[in-house]
Amino acid sequence: MxxxxxxxxxxxxxxxVPQESETFLLCYECDTVWADREQDAHPPFLILEEYLARFGLDGLWSNIEILERKPGV
Ligand SMILES: [Zn+2]
Known part of the structure; x- marks a missing residue:
């Protein structure tokens, strides 16, 4: 992580996004989303709400599948 x-x-x-094959990276604090293949995120940043809008979904964490847990939680 x-x-x-x-x-x-x-x-x-x-x-x-459930049913989608493409994974992405998402910050727990600021909701920034970026492509899994480029870990050194560059601006312009995308936020979760904008990303999910592409799939016709509301920008809620309940609409996504988390694949990693926070360390120590
Ligand atoms: Zn952040």
Missing amino acids: IWCPRCDQGWVTRAR
């Missing part, structure tokens, strides 16, 4: 390069305040988890 990596520490968020954008907000520097949270862990980044791997997640995906």
